[in-house]
Amino acid sequence: MLSVSIVIPARNEASTIAVVTKQLISLRPDFELIVIDDGSTDGTGEVAADAGATVITQPYSKGNGAAIKRGARAATGDILVFMDADGQHAPADVERLLFKFDEGFDLVVGARSGLGSQASVARWGANSFYNRFASWMVGQPIDDLTSGFRAVDRRKFLSFLYLLPNGFSYPTTSTMAFYRAGYSVGFLPIKVAKRQGKGHINLLRDGLRFLLIIFKVGTLYSPLKVYFPFSVLTAGLGGVNYVATAMVSDSWRFTNMTALLISSGVIIFLLGLLSEQLTNLQYKDVSVDED
Incomplete structure (x- = not known):
């Protein structure tokens, strides 16, 4: 039976990480649970450790992608499950994700649907465009290119670490890399809750960065x-x-x-x-x- 490691990147999520951690441990105490404290200043790491998670602390914030890479290297499971620390992703959906993975996929992405599943109208519009553009590139329907809730074969994911950026676009990069390599990618419809706390993405600051995702999609695939x-x-x-x-x-x-x-x-x-x-x-x- 394949083992599972859940990797959660967290930066200043002390208000939510305990709830997420306790729910995951209650549902599947046999899963390895790793929280990457990405230079938090609010005690996120201590709260997660008290709740029962294995915590890896980064001395300063290196970015969401860097935290994901650190967690992937530290994990021991055959399957990696990535999810957010802000309470958007339901711990109960981890089982659904793994059931989909068992159908023969190498990567399964939790696909958000509709405006209600996005942080804002601007984010929904941008993600919709990314999905259509990426679908055209690969010739397959891509339901959610940027979702951070996903299950993946650890060995195959590690082979692409050198491609992954340290910032927020690691989901885009990893998804396109799996398509380019000929691996099987599946999507599972999920509902996401409204995030708790303050987001770390600023539309003005990150607007150009998100536009560059379009070119990265093309560069990674064809x-x-x-x-x-x-x-x-x-x-x-x-x-x-x-x-x-x-x-x-x-x-x-x-x-x-x-x-x-x-x-x-x-x-x-x-x-x-x-x-x-x-x-x-x-x-x-x-x-x-x-x-």
Whole structure:
């Protein structure tokens, strides 16, 4: 029987971590429970330890992704379950996640649905766009690209640690990496509660970072699929400029703008081709196991 480790990154979640920890231990005392105290200043680590969790303390805040990586390295279970410390994820849903995992998946993501499951309208809109964009990239429906509630094969997850950022976009990166490697990814509909306490994401500060997720999705899966349309568009504008100039001046000659647009389109295509090859190299040592 496969063993399970639950990893919870926590930063200044003293008001909720005890409840989450006690509920998890009550439901499954046989599961390893690790809380990564990411430089908290409110005693989160002490509260979690008193509630029965194994606590790993980071001397200063390194980010959600860094906490996840620290917990994954420390865990001993065959299956890792990641969840938030703020009370949004129901401990009872861990069992449902694992039942889905047992159907043959390598990664199962708890998928939030509807506006009520998001922190704000802006967050819901951004996540909806990410899901549609990522679904187009991989050719499969992706119900929730950014959910932090997930169960994953530990050995396979560890093979992608070098790809994972230290910030909040680790779910996006890991999901796309699993798709790119040919592993099986499943989604389980879940309901999330309203988070308790203050969130750590600032829309103004992190807005650009979330936009960069779009480019990361393409880079991790198939860069050429993103670069190629832009190259065709740019070169096509060069062709349009060539025809328009000819119609106005009655002279079929290449202008500087036409040459610039067409050459830019070619360069963008070549950059996409190079990125595609570099992406292939990232996954050259990842094998899809049939066991």
